[in-house]
Amino acid sequence: MFASSPFPELLHHGGIWLRAYVLVLSMMAGGAALERRWPAVLLQSRTGQRFNMAYAGFYLALSELLKPLTAAAGVAVVNALGGGMVTLNSRGWGAVASFVIVVLAIDLLEYAFHRLQHTWPVLWKLHSLHHSAVEFNVTVTLRHHWLDFVIKGCLLYPLVGVLFKVEPWIVGATTVVFMLGNYFAHLNLRADLGRYITWVNNPQYHRLHHSVRPEHFDHNFAQLLPIWDHLFDTLWVPAKHEWPVTGLDNGEQPRSLFGALSWPIGAHVVRDGIVERKPIGMLDKEAK
Ligand SMILES: [Zn+2]
Numbered sequence: 347m348f349a350s351s352p353f354p355e356l357l358h359h360g361g362i363w364l365r366a367y368v369l370v371l372s373m374m375a376g377g378a379a380l381e382r383r384w385p386a387v388l389l390q391s392r393t394g395q396r397f398n399m400a401y402a403g404f405y406l407a408l409s410e411l412l413k414p415l416t417a418a419a420g421v422a423v424v425n426a427l428g429g430g431m432v433t434l435n436s437r438g439w440g441a442v443a444s445f446v447i448v449v450l451a452i453d454l455l456e457y458a459f460h461r462l463q464h465t466w467p468v469l470w471k472l473h474s475l476h477h478s479a480v481e482f483n484v485t486v487t488l489r490h491h492w493l494d495f496v497i498k499g500c501l502l503y504p505l506v507g508v509l510f511k512v513e514p515w516i517v518g519a520t521t522v523v524f525m526l527g528n529y530f531a532h533l534n535l536r537a538d539l540g541r542y543i544t545w546v547n548n549p550q551y552h553r554l555h556h557s558v559r560p561e562h563f564d565h566n567f568a569q570l571l572p573i574w575d576h577l578f579d580t581l582w583v584p585a586k587h588e589w590p591v592t593g594l595d596n597g598e599q600p601r602s603l604f605g606a607l608s609w610p611i612g613a614h615v616v617r618d619g620i621v622e623r624k625p626i627g628m629l630d631k632e633a634k
Pocket residue numbers: 460463464473477555
């Protein structure tokens with residue numbers, strides 16, 4: 347007897363990876379076109395953008411490799427806690443209501459986890475890679491440590507399955523909304539939303555979250571809807587010309603792809619168990 351060939355399986359996974367890469371490249375190319383036309387800050391380095399793109403390539407590959415692990419852990423969490431406490435409607439206007447409920451639930455979980463990332467030193471060690479980007483643009487969107495993907499996939503997102511029994515296509519639709527929102531929020535785009543600035547996460551609102559200025563620290567955690575920042579008192583409404591310098595306040599950033607992949611191992615960022623955020627008093631050069 348012959349063992350079954352691994353090639354169809356490999357081809358299947360190769361196809362999934364390829365689609366993911368094409369999607370990311372398309373989103374970044376579209377974002378870059380907008381940034382060229384209406385930049386918030388001029389003169390961003392190509393080297394920094396290429397670094398983020400290369401890292402995104404590794405991040406995608408690792409995420410795809412680790413999906414079986416996160417899927418198995420997710421099922422275990424749902425089984426342990428009991429899945430689908432509330433069954434959501436999937437027809438007509440009921441489906442629209444279900445979509446809104448799932449978006450709100452995921453967004454609240456994202457908000458809560460993001461606050462933990464800034465509060466717990468061990469999570470900040472991972473999340474600070476995202477904040478170490480000195481130049482804020484669409485290529486920063488996937489500059490997250492790959493262990494963040496594992497933690498969220500294993501522990502955070504399964505909670506939605508614990509709460510709700512919902513058709514997969516509704517969850518898929520919410521994924522698209524969060525993906526588009528995430529790319530939009532990281533654009534180096536002078537989008538002036540005026541009085542609607544706190545209705546949805548956007549380039550200026552999220553730029554404040556990445557700011558090096560101490561007064562901006564621990565504000566604007568929202569992933570999609572700033573309503574959570576309103577409710578939990580972490581809202582900073584950007585002034586019209588407030589486009590601050592971004593990055594870590596100590597200026598630290600990875601020097602190589604290996605440095606990014608192994609970022610939490612470094613002795614930086616957290617000392618004596620305290621999240622270190624030294625003010626360096628950089629001026630808001632762009633806000634002129
Ligand atoms: Zn953050």
